[in-house]
Amino acid sequence: MRPTSLAGRHRRIIPVLLGVLFLNVLALGQDLPAAKPESVGLSSDRLERIATAVQHDIDDKRIAGAVTLVVRHGKVAWFKAQGMSDREAAKTMPTDAMFRICSMTKPITSVAVMMLYEEGKFLLDDPVSKYLPEFKNPKVLVKPASGATYTIPATKEITIRDLLRHTSGITYQWNDDLGPTYEKADVASGLLQFDGTIADNVKHLAALPLLFNPGDRFEYSLGVDVLGRLVELVSGKPLDEFFRTRIFEPVGMKDTYFFPPENKLNRLATAYTFYPIREGSFVYSADYPSRGPKKLFSGGAGLVSTAMDYARLCQMMLDDGKVGNTRVLSRKSVELMTHDQLGKIAADMGFGLGFGVDGVKAPLSELGSVGSYEWGGFFYTGFSIDPKEQMIVIFMAQLHPTGDLTLDRQVHELAYQAIND
Numbered sequence: 573m574r575p576t577s578l579a580g581r582h583r584r585i586i587p588v589l590l591g592v593l594f595l596n597v598l599a600l601g602q603d604l605p606a607a608k609p610e611s612v613g614l615s616s617d618r619l620e621r622i623a624t625a626v627q628h629d630i631d632d633k634r635i636a637g638a639v640t641l642v643v644r645h646g647k648v649a650w651f652k653a654q655g656m657s658d659r660e661a662a663k664t665m666p667t668d669a670m671f672r673i674c675s676m677t678k679p680i681t682s683v684a685v686m687m688l689y690e691e692g693k694f695l696l697d698d699p700v701s702k703y704l705p706e707f708k709n710p711k712v713l714v715k716p717a718s719g720a721t722y723t724i725p726a727t728k729e730i731t732i733r734d735l736l737r738h739t740s741g742i743t744y745q746w747n748d749d750l751g752p753t754y755e756k757a758d759v760a761s762g763l764l765q766f767d768g769t770i771a772d773n774v775k776h777l778a779a780l781p782l783l784f785n786p787g788d789r790f791e792y793s794l795g796v797d798v799l800g801r802l803v804e805l806v807s808g809k810p811l812d813e814f815f816r817t818r819i820f821e822p823v824g825m826k827d828t829y830f831f832p833p834e835n836k837l838n839r840l841a842t843a844y845t846f847y848p849i850r851e852g853s854f855v856y857s858a859d860y861p862s863r864g865p866k867k868l869f870s871g872g873a874g875l876v877s878t879a880m881d882y883a884r885l886c887q888m889m890l891d892d893g894k895v896g897n898t899r900v901l902s903r904k905s906v907e908l909m910t911h912d913q914l915g916k917i918a919a920d921m922g923f924g925l926g927f928g929v930d931g932v933k934a935p936l937s938e939l940g941s942v943g944s945y946e947w948g949g950f951f952y953t954g955f956s957i958d959p960k961e962q963m964i965v966i967f968m969a970q971l972h973p974t975g976d977l978t979l980d981r982q983v984h985e986l987a988y989q990a991i992n993d
Contacts, residue, residue, distance in 0.1 A: 603880050604887060607647035613993030614642070619650045622986045629979050630655040635952075635969050636844060637665035638979070639879040642987045643964040646887060650987070651879070657841040668880065670827060670840045671968045672861060674763065674873045674949035676882065678796045681871035682736055682926025683885075684803045684814055686905045689732075693806045696736070696925075699729035700798060703805055706778035707798075712741065713781040715749055723781045730786045732802070735795035736925040737913040741782030742793040744854070750783055751853035762797065762870025763856040763950060764848065770811060770869050774801040790918045796926075800871020811869040822898050823884050828877040831866045840876065843951050843970035858951065858970070873950065879966045886957045886964040910945045910959075927957075938981070939988035954980045961991065 609616045622640050629635050637655025641648065653665040689696065694703065701708040707730055711723040726741070734740040745751045745761050757780055760766035760773045774797065783791055800811045807814050812830050820828050832840060843858035861876050868874065888894065889910075893901030901909075912922040912932045922929035924945060931942035941960040948954035952969040965987045967980045 604643060604646065604648050604883060606651070607645075607649055609649040609990070610992070612644040612647050612649050614644055614649045614990045615992040618990035618992070619987070621989070622650065622983055623652055623654065625979060625982045625986060626652075626654050629977065634977055635971055635979065636842065637669075638967065638969040639665065639667055639669055639671075640968075640983050641879045641883055641964075641966040642990075643883055643887060643966075645962045646891070648883070650990075657839075659842070661842075665841065666839065668827065668839060668878050669968070670832060670836065670876050670878055671953055671970055672840075672843055672858065672949070672951045673875050673877045673882065673953050673968075674951055676877070676947060676949040676953055676955065677762075677870065677875040678872050679926045679947060680815065680819060680875065680885065681796050681800050681803065681811075682909060683819060683901065684811075684871075685732070685736065685799050686901055686909060686925065687818060688803065688806050690902055690905060694732060696733040697731050700732055700735060700802065701729055703802055704774065704778065704798065706775055710741070710786070711781045712785055713749060713783060721749075726782060727785045728787055730782075730795075732799070733913065733925070734786045735799050735802075737923055738790050738793050738795060739787050739914070739917060740793060740795040740798075741784045741786050741788070741791070742777065742795045742798070743783045743791050744794060746852065746854040747783065747791075748852070750780070753780055755853040755855070759794070760797075760868055760870065761794070761854065761856065762868065762873030763860065765857070765860050765864030766868040767865045769867050770797060770801050770804065770871065773868060773870075774798050787917070790914055790921060790923065794872055796872035797870055800869060803871070811871060819885075819900065822900055823888050823895050825877065825881040825884055828875055828881045829861075830869050830874045830876070831861055832876050837862055841968075841970045843972070845951075845972045856950070856972075879968045882955060882968075883964055883966050886955055886966070890957055890959060890962065890964060910943070910957075930956075939985045948980065952977075952980065954984070956984055961988075963987070963991075 636659040639653045642650035653667040655665050657663045657665045657669050710726040712726045715721045730740045745754045757776050759776045848857040892903040893906045909925040912929050922932035927945040930944045941958045944958040946956035952971040954967045956965045967983045
């Protein structure tokens, strides 16, 4: 009788477990809940000013289209797609359009690093050479007033913290002093096809001199790509798999990829710079998510996402690292990541571990809150997260260069002027 009774009990339990699993999957598949703006302290009429500003630049053919999204108190108060995802093909912009988010990949890589930090895998002031030996004994470029450049030993090693806050001495291809060297060494920026992996790219980068001694100053850099490789080594998983299983699935980011599957490519908005463009030693293109080797998981620039997916990530941060009952990060890690890490290194700029931090070094220049944090992407995307107002603003378009266009900033200010409580 006992085996029979156990079997019967299992037959009763399994449907319940499957039902719970189904509800959990269903919950992850749903968007953030919507609410009337007034119910979360925003004015419907004033939010419409966002649509007016976006439409103005569409009508002037400054952009083809955009998706804008405002979340307050965990609820979507504004979510609008306007214009075309492909002007020439007359494809209307959908709210679930996918965008090349470029440097908005960096906060996601920073989240991955902090998850491993929480597991005791390393300390933030560990030298990265402890895990990536190719960075041992770095050298610094010296550019004399006359004569050829040369290198000298760096006074310090690059730490994981340096990579997170962009004080490593690494730079990007657009830097006049090291950009040509990066190009000659076949260092990938993440914005162009590359026939190699992130491991290959980091090895190329590690063999080159630094721009300055680690910790001396802020220089926006490929250091987050190095962090992507660190995540692979420490976790034992390829970066795309770590992102998918440890971040995207728990957070519910169902449309975020390095290389979108074929059945979703029709939702990828056209970037209005398509063929390879050269600016000095910096070369970029917009077809890297859909054409080429598709082997480079660029931790600093490679992802494609949607406005709603990215809002989910932002809401996780705003909720102190939680998604429902699932904890992705501890509250203390979120606090550290969104606290200025530069101090006296940069007198006029606040930057945490993966995020720019507003109002901590100088008075706010426009509408916002002290301590809000944000970043943007190369092809004209941006986000901000405001713990004080419990508000998230997302702007997604696809354009580079943008010239004197200020629509992304306008959308941010128009969201804030709609606060009505």
